[in-house]
Amino acid sequence: MTGMTDHVELILDGTKIAWHQDRIDAWERGERIAPITIDMSLTRACNFACHFCYAMLQENERKVIDKKAIFEFLEDCAEIGVKGISLVSDGESTISPVFVDACKYGHELGLSMAVGTNGFVLNRRKLEEVLPSLTYLRVNISAGERKRYAEIMGVKEHWFDRVAENIKAMGEIKREQNLDVTIGMQMVLMPEYHDQIMPLARLGKELRPDYLVIKHCSDDEDGSLGVDYSGYASLYDTLHEAEALSDDTYQVTVKWSKIDTEGTRSYQRCYGAPFMLQMSGSGLVAPCGMLFNERYKKFHIGNITEERFRDIFYSDRYWEVMNYLASPDFNAQKMCGSLCLQHKVNEFLDGYQKGDFELPEMKGEAPMHLNFI
Amino acid sequence: MIPNPDIPEAFAGPVSDRLQHLVHYGPVPETDATVISAEADGMRLSLVLDGENETVADARFTAPADAPEAAILDLLCAHAIGAPVREVIEHGLIFALQALRAPEAPSPVAGILTPRNAGACFKTPLRLIAAIRRETEARFGRHKDTNFFDRPYSETWSKLDKIGKRDLVLPHIDGFKAANGISDDAFELVEIDQYDRLFLVFTDEIPVWDKPVLLMKLERWLRKQTGERIELFTEVVKDANRIRRL
Numbered sequence: 009m010t011g012m013t014d015h016v017e018l019i020l021d022g023t024k025i026a027w028h029q030d031r032i033d034a035w036e037r038g039e040r041i042a043p044i045t046i047d048m049s050l051t052r053a054c055n056f057a058c059h060f061c062y063a064m065l066q067e068n069e070r071k072v073i074d075k076k077a078i079f080e081f082l083e084d085c086a087e088i089g090v091k092g093i094s095l096v097s098d099g100e101s102t103i104s105p106v107f108v109d110a111c112k113y114g115h116e117l118g119l120s121m122a123v124g125t126n127g128f129v130l131n132r133r134k135l136e137e138v139l140p141s142l143t144y145l146r147v148n149i150s151a152g153e154r155k156r157y158a159e160i161m162g163v164k165e166h167w168f169d170r171v172a173e174n175i176k177a178m179g180e181i182k183r184e185q186n187l188d189v190t191i192g193m194q195m196v197l198m199p200e201y202h203d204q205i206m207p208l209a210r211l212g213k214e215l216r217p218d219y220l221v222i223k224h225c226s227d228d229e230d231g232s233l234g235v236d237y238s239g240y241a242s243l244y245d246t247l248h249e250a251e252a253l254s255d256d257t258y259q260v261t262v263k264w265s266k267i268d269t270e271g272t273r274s275y276q277r278c279y280g281a282p283f284m285l286q287m288s289g290s291g292l293v294a295p296c297g298m299l300f301n302e303r304y305k306k307f308h309i310g311n312i313t314e315e316r317f318r319d320i321f322y323s324d325r326y327w328e329v330m331n332y333l334a335s336p337d338f339n340a341q342k343m344c345g346s347l348c349l350q351h352k353v354n355e356f357l358d359g360y361q362k363g364d365f366e367l368p369e370m371k372g373e374a375p376m377h378l379n380f381i
Numbered sequence: 382m383i384p385n386p387d388i389p390e391a392f393a394g395p396v397s398d399r400l401q402h403l404v405h406y407g408p409v410p411e412t413d414a415t416v417i418s419a420e421a422d423g424m425r426l427s428l429v430l431d432g433e434n435e436t437v438a439d440a441r442f443t444a445p446a447d448a449p450e451a452a453i454l455d456l457l458c459a460h461a462i463g464a465p466v467r468e469v470i471e472h473g474l475i476f477a478l479q480a481l482r483a484p485e486a487p488s489p490v491a492g493i494l495t496p497r498n499a500g501a502c503f504k505t506p507l508r509l510i511a512a513i514r515r516e517t518e519a520r521f522g523r524h525k526d527t528n529f530f531d532r533p534y535s536e537t538w539s540k541l542d543k544i545g546k547r548d549l550v551l552p553h554i555d556g557f558k559a560a561n562g563i564s565d566d567a568f569e570l571v572e573i574d575q576y577d578r579l580f581l582v583f584t585d586e587i588p589v590w591d592k593p594v595l596l597m598k599l600e601r602w603l604r605k606q607t608g609e610r611i612e613l614f615t616e617v618v619k620d621a622n623r624i625r626r627l
């Protein structure tokens with residue numbers, strides 16, 4: 009498979025949970041299901057200072073994930089049945105000394121590995137080493153012009169050039185080595201970055217990643233980042249214009265399904281976390297990124313720098329927390345920030361649980377990146 | 382008492398308690414109001430609507446009075462009154478499930494507990510709710526908007542100012558400490574914010590990994606003692622990244 013491939017769909021706005029019927033059935037029977045996807049980071053640290061960064065709200069007791077901890081964690085994931093691990097979450101994993109080894113070892117163990125990064129330290133040498141182990145690599149880049157990039161991403165202007173160069177190199181290496189990896193760019197869009205939508209869509213066309221995805225910015229339940237969700241509606245024309253720049257090998261996708269909701273949730277219970285777990289770059293295991301901060305200590309389950317992940321996963325405490333989220337003790341409409349990573353999975357499972365629909369029979373070829381639901 | 386195989390151990394005590402004091406048992410009294418009813422396996426559930434607005438004014442059921450389903454349906458009816466019929470369909474049974482579950486007893490399943498896997502006694506209530514749903518949708522159409530129904534805090538609680546709320550909660554926190562052998566200094570309630578969230582601060586006395594467990598236990602305790610949906614938090618920790626600033 010090269011490029012974005014001919015027939016298989018790349019779903020950037022939606023969920024692939026329905027393709028994991030066996031796991032849904034096991035969940036419904038009340039079994040302890042392993043997460044299909046774990047989103048995590050190898051560190052809490054970051055070399056950027058993005059204006060929109062949710063990680064600013066996720067501070068918790070910092071511990072170092074060393075090679076032993078991450079290798080044991082990956083082994084446990086493979087053993088219990090985790091399928092995909094995305095290194096995104098609340099830190100810049102590429103600056104961790106264990107980054108390359110973690111990607112390679114996870115891949116060797118049969119796990120699908122993926123990375124979300126600012127792309128700054130990923131030079132050609134590192135990319136050549138790591139890209140063969142990845143399902144996708146996505147670069148966060150929320151501007152298409154140097155000056156605005158510096159303002160929005162909190163770095164020096166010339167860093168923009170280096171990141172652009174690295175993105176270009178990613179595509180080149182992929183083509184040279186005929187790799188399966190998908191290369192993406194991601195714009196986290198605050199309404200006030202509207203002037204950068206088209207420059208970035210055009211930059212992507214020039215740099216030739218496989219896709220550019222434009223998504224809303226998440227905020228916590230107190231609105232700490234100040235995201236104006238009503239501001240997105242006025243950008244719809246520009247967003248459609250950006251999507252129109254798609255061609256055969258470059259897809260521009262707007263996450264309409266989330267932007268359209270203006271930050272609200274249709275569900276009150278959270279069933280998605282056991283299917284899609286998040287972990288902090290501190291090693292903390294909590295159901296999701298929005299609950300990483302010490303403030304949500306009540307939801308904290310364990311730490312992979314102190315305990316084996318398989319023990320955390322099989323513990324009653326893990327299932328106590330997951331059950332709390334699925335019970336009337338909890339109301340995601342009131343107690344959560346806006347539009348979490350698990351949002352689409354939650355919508356699906358909640359609708360199914362309420363009896364809105366039967367599980368659909370999935371036919372045809374499975375979409376790409378199936379293990380990242 | 383001979384254990385009933387249809388009732389998981391976790392529900393046995395609460396079910397038998399509820400069966401002693403059924404509140405919503407019986408047929409619906411004569412009324413001109415809209416009634417949505419369903420029947421399955423010899424049991425019946427009826428929701429009387431308040432005028433045109435789809436809010437449940439009264440809820441009744443009939444079932445063999447010693448059947449565990451009677452306890453479930455009674456709790457379902459309790460949740461239904463004052464709620465939109467849609468809320469009853471979507472969440473009624475999980476509220477009943479929650480109310481029937483003795484928190485310290487082992488769960489009937491190892492993973493996530495839902496009405497669908499909570500045992501044979503939930504089968505008929507699930508059928509009744511599915512039928513209520515069909516009937517409601519036939520009458521009112523399918524809802525496309527979002528259900529935001531949430532039981533508010535009680536009027537008594539809402540009328541209290543912060544000091545009043547604090548005074549109400551503090552004796553229960555002290556009671557919890559005493560019942561669990563926790564010293565007075567181990568943690569302290571420092572704030573109740575405008576959304577009624579309670580913030581605690583811990584001293585080093587409680588080991589790090591005991592805090593999450595303790596917080597959940599204390600929250601359950603406070604909810605039981607006060608009847609309010611108390612939410613506990615600890616203090617926010619600010620971003621330790623030196624270059625990033627909110």
Ligand code: SF4
Pocket residue numbers: 277278280281295296297298299333340343344345348349350351354
């Ligand atoms: S719904 Fe709430 S608890 Fe569940 S994953 Fe999203 S933010 Fe976390």
